[in-house]
Amino acid sequence: MIGASNFPDHIDDVTQLHMRARRIFFFILVTATVLFLAHKFVTVVGVNGFDFLDFVMTALFVICLPWTVIGFWNGIIGFCVMQMSENPVNAVAPFFTAAWTTPIKASTAILFCVRNEDVETVFRTVESVADGLSKTDYKKQFHIYILSDTTDVLIAEAEDKAFNVLELQFLNKIKIIYRLRDTNTGFKAGNIRDFCDRWGMNHDFMIVLDADSIMTTEAILNLVYTAQDNPRLGILQHLTVGLPSNSAFTRIFQFGMRFGMRSYTLGSAWWQGDCGPYWGHNAIIRMAPFIAHCKLPILEGSGPLSGDILSHDQIEAVLMRRSGYECRVLPIENGSFEENPPTLLEFLRRDLRWCQGNMQYLKLLGMKGIKPISRYQLFFAIGMFVGAPATLVFWSIVAFRLLLSGTEDLFFRPEEAKNLVLIYLIMGFIPKIASLAHVILDTKLRASFGGGLKIIYGSVIETLFSFLLSPVAAASEALFLIRLMFGKAVGWGVHKRGYHQLSFEEASRKLLPHTLIGIIFAAIFGYVSVTAFWWTLPMNLGLIISIPLAIFTSNFKFGRFLKRNNLCATPEELNSSSCVIESQKSESVIA
Numbered sequence: 250m251i252g253a254s255n256f257p258d259h260i261d262d263v264t265q266l267h268m269r270a271r272r273i274f275f276f277i278l279v280t281a282t283v284l285f286l287a288h289k290f291v292t293v294v295g296v297n298g299f300d301f302l303d304f305v306m307t308a309l310f311v312i313c314l315p316w317t318v319i320g321f322w323n324g325i326i327g328f329c330v331m332q333m334s335e336n337p338v339n340a341v342a343p344f345f346t347a348a349w350t351t352p353i354k355a356s357t358a359i360l361f362c363v364r365n366e367d368v369e370t371v372f373r374t375v376e377s378v379a380d381g382l383s384k385t386d387y388k389k390q391f392h393i394y395i396l397s398d399t400t401d402v403l404i405a406e407a408e409d410k411a412f413n414v415l416e417l418q419f420l421n422k423i424k425i426i427y428r429l430r431d432t433n434t435g436f437k438a439g440n441i442r443d444f445c446d447r448w449g450m451n452h453d454f455m456i457v458l459d460a461d462s463i464m465t466t467e468a469i470l471n472l473v474y475t476a477q478d479n480p481r482l483g484i485l486q487h488l489t490v491g492l493p494s495n496s497a498f499t500r501i502f503q504f505g506m507r508f509g510m511r512s513y514t515l516g517s518a519w520w521q522g523d524c525g526p527y528w529g530h531n532a533i534i535r536m537a538p539f540i541a542h543c544k545l546p547i548l549e550g551s552g553p554l555s556g557d558i559l560s561h562d563q564i565e566a567v568l569m570r571r572s573g574y575e576c577r578v579l580p581i582e583n584g585s586f587e588e589n590p591p592t593l594l595e596f597l598r599r600d601l602r603w604c605q606g607n608m609q610y611l612k613l614l615g616m617k618g619i620k621p622i623s624r625y626q627l628f629f630a631i632g633m634f635v636g637a638p639a640t641l642v643f644w645s646i647v648a649f650r651l652l653l654s655g656t657e658d659l660f661f662r663p664e665e666a667k668n669l670v671l672i673y674l675i676m677g678f679i680p681k682i683a684s685l686a687h688v689i690l691d692t693k694l695r696a697s698f699g700g701g702l703k704i705i706y707g708s709v710i711e712t713l714f715s716f717l718l719s720p721v722a723a724a725s726e727a728l729f730l731i732r733l734m735f736g737k738a739v740g741w742g743v744h745k746r747g748y749h750q751l752s753f754e755e756a757s758r759k760l761l762p763h764t765l766i767g768i769i770f771a772a773i774f775g776y777v778s779v780t781a782f783w784w785t786l787p788m789n790l791g792l793i794i795s796i797p798l799a800i801f802t803s804n805f806k807f808g809r810f811l812k813r814n815n816l817c818a819t820p821e822e823l824n825s826s827s828c829v830i831e832s833q834k835s836e837s838v839i840a
Contacts, residue, residue, distance in 0.1 A: 268522045272622065275322065275520040282318045286672070287311050293665045302646060309643040313636040317677050319629070324680030326519050327512030331687045341518035342579055344482070349474045353387040355453035357473050357533070362440050364398040364433075366460040367747065368407040371395075372415060374463050375425070379415070381466030383422040390473075392452065395427045396440050405429055437529070438545050438561035445540045452536050453477075459530040461588035461746055462489065468584025472533040475579070483539070483574025484566055486525060486532040487585040488514055493822035495812050496591040496748050498802035502718075503589045504817035505711040507582075511684035514580045523575035524622035529562035531585045535574060539565070542572035548612050553605060553738035560606025563630050564613060567623040571616075586821070591748045593718070593799035594759055597725045604634045604726050605738060637726035641766075644788070648770055651777040663780060670784060678712070697820035707817040717791035717798055724763045724792060749803065756799040767792025 290310050294303045334340040359378060363371050375395060382391045395412060399405045412427035419425055430443060441457065449455075454476055456469060468487060476482050488510065491503030518525060543565045548555045558564060566576045590596040607630045614627055675682075685708055688694045689701055698704050729737070771789040775782040791798070801807060811817055 268520075271520040271522070275326075278322050279315070279318050282322070283311065283314050286314055286318070286669070289665070289669050289672070292662070293669055294661045296662050302650065306643060306646055309639045309646075312632075312639040313643070315629070315632050316636055317673065320513060321676040321679045323514075323516030324509075324512045324683045325516065327514065327516030327680070328683035328687060330515045330519060331512065331683075332690075337515055338580055341515055342577065344479045344577070345471075345475055345579060345581075349478075351474075351478065353390050353470070353473055353477065355390065355473060355477045356451065357391050357469075358444070358448065358452040358455040358536075359391060359393045359469070360441065360444060360455055360457050361393070361395045361460070362398070362437050362457065362530075363395065363408075363460045364437075364440075365401050365404055366399075368404060368411050370746075371408075371460050372411040374458075374460075376415060376418070377463065378458075378466075378469070379419050379423050379425060382469065383419060385466060385470065387470070388423050392424045392426065392448075394444060394448070395425070396444055397427065397429045398433045398437075398440050399429060400433065435545070435557045436559060436561070438558060438565070442544060445536070449536050449540050454533050455536060455539075456533045457530050459587065462530045463492075463586050464531060465584040468581075471581075471584070472579070476533045476535065479575075481523075481575050482577060483535050483569040483572070484525075484527050484532055484576040486527050486576070486578045488578065488580050488582055489528065489531045489585045489587045490582050490821070491589045491819065492586045493819060494588070494591070494748070495808045496802075497804065497808040497811055498592055498596070499589045500808070500811050500817040501711050501714045501802065502596070504707050504819065505681060505715055506589075507819055508684040508688070508708075508711075509680045511582070511687065513680040513684075514578060516680075518578050518580055521578075521622060523577060524570050524620050524626065525566070525576045525578040526626070527562045527566035527569075527576055529560075531587065534569075538569060538572050538574050543568045546613075548609060550612075552736055553733055554609050554612060558606065558609050560603055560609065560630070563607075563626055564610070567613075567616070567619050567626060570623050571619045588746060591746065592751055592803045593721070593795075594751060594755065595745055597722065597759070600722055601725060601729045604729055605733065607631055607634055608730070608733065634726050634730065637723040638730050640723055641727040644770060644785075648773040651781065652773060655777060667784065678715075681708075681711075697823065699815050699818055699823055703815055703818070710817060714802075716787050717794065720767075720788045720791040721760070721763055721795045721798070724766055728762060748808075750805055751800050751803040753796070753800060756796045760795040760799060763792045763795040767795070 287307065287310070290307055291299065291303075294306060330340050331337045338345060359382075361371065361375055375393060379393055382388055382393075395408070397405065397408055399408060408427065408429070412425070416425055416427075426448075428444075428447075430440065433439070435442060441455075444455075454473060456464070456472060458464065464487070472485055472487060476485055490507055490510070491499065494500055494503075545558050545561055545564055545568075547557060570576050590599055610627045610631050614624065685704070688698060689704060695701055695704065698707075767789045770785065771782065771793060774785050774789070815823065
């Protein structure tokens with residue numbers, strides 16, 4: 250087993266020096282921007298001095314800033330990399346090259362982690378991956394494992410039958426193993442740890458796939474080639490994009506993600522370097538250090554933040570980096586896919602599970618020996634969700650002060666406030682704007698998305714969608730974190746991945762609190778000031794119409810309309826010749 254001492258961090262002093270300079274530069278940019286915005290906010294609220302509530306509001310405002318500011322500078326840096334580099338991927342991932350001359354000798358396990366999933370969909374995905382690998386010269390170097398944590402007896406029986414068929418189909422072609430766990434301890438991380446204990450040392454690498462993710466043969470081979478030829482790599486995360494879908498919610502959401510990810514990921518990789526992210530799937534992991542150093546702790550105490558860790562991925566990346574191995578991202582959009590939630594309610598369910606998991610990191614911030622950037626990753630993962638209740642409290646204080654004073658002029662400067670809101674909104678959209686500009690300026694990329702007009706139409710739809718979705722997600726996170734304080738947990742529920750249409754009853758049962766919050770805020774702001782009403786409308790409108798928004802974006806007819814007109818379409822949908830896309834189309838079929 251390879252230990253951390255084999256790869257000292259000073260092995261490449263020049264590279265380390267450059268990376269340190271980039272990180273210092275990025276830290277200065279972020280700090281200066283936060284201080285500038287904080288100063289602007291103090292100017293806004295300091296119209297009649299600076300009292301205790303002004304201080305509280307400023308503190309809440311600053312708490313909300315890091316996610317937006319870091320995203321802003323990641324987008325700017327990513328855009329510069331895209332525009333100024335002949336090969337943007339190699340500019341941030343110099344270890345990668347598309348031309349490989351050495352054969353694959355390493356043994357790689359492909360893990361499919363499933364739990365109470367649609368059996369037909371899962372095994373069709375496994376079949377697609379197995380078929381592609383079995384046709385290569387390296388089929389003997391790959392073993393496929395279907396790691397089931399299924400608790401439903403009927404689904405487990407169906408999995409066993411499907412496996413027997415698949416095993417016969419690929420007999421003497423590629424090895425496939427199915428395992429059903431008796432006890433589901435440790436969630437997904439426990440599922441993978443069980444694999445490590447049973448078969449881990451038989452392989453050099455593992456590539457983890459979820460029930461809703463898939464990779465092409467070429468992408469898998471690229472990961473193995475790269476990891477094999479770079480022994481310092483502990484985790485290599487492939488960029489993952491959304492599979493084509495007829496769900497209106499999914500199409501619009503992943504269209505925006507596709508543009509946001511391009512510049513954001515390049516920008517973050519530029520300064521994070523060897524302390525990059527791990528998103529839990531569609532990544533290759535070096536087995537020996539993972540087994541030796543990445544076993545997750547069981548958190549002490551009681552309550553929802555104790556026990557087994559829900560969000561395992563970032564902690565595993567932190568532990569891998571602590572052991573001396575690199576965690577890097579490969580910012581390539583081709584060949585690595587996942588299904589995104591089909592409805593707003595499923596999106597919120599996934600978001601809250603991540604929220605609870607990330608809050609568990611509070612108990613791990615004091616871990617000894619982790620890198621400064623790794624510690625930042627934990628802070629950042631927590632900050633993603635802490636901003637939600639801070640925003641809710643912030644606007645509650647604003648509403649309270651408006652009711653007391655009867656006018657906004659007594660405690661903030663309206664014109665300065667407008668300017669600050671515009672700056673904040675522009676900064677939040679910069680990653681998408683930067684990627685959008687890059688795609689439109691590139692003839693080939695522009696054509697892959699259906700042309701400039703389709704991109705503009707899709708961007709308008711997605712921008713409106715984002716304005717409406719963001720406050721709904723923030724309110725859900727805020728309400729959940731409040732419940733979390735009183736012991737309310739998400740658990741490890743089953744996702745409804747299939748394309749389905751929401752009823753009014755379903756949507757209202759989950760989103761009525763959001764609607765009431767939006768109505769209350771809008772009524773207060775409208776009662777005191779027409780100006781305040783209009784400037785807070787982007788936030789309040791999303792909350793007020795959250796129920797119809799959820800229903801409409803799940804509507805089959807709206808989905809058909811977007812599909813028929815190639816709106817919010819990704820290149821994979823417009824060029825669906827890839828067998829990996831064809832294998833997943835059942836999710837998208839509309840009767």
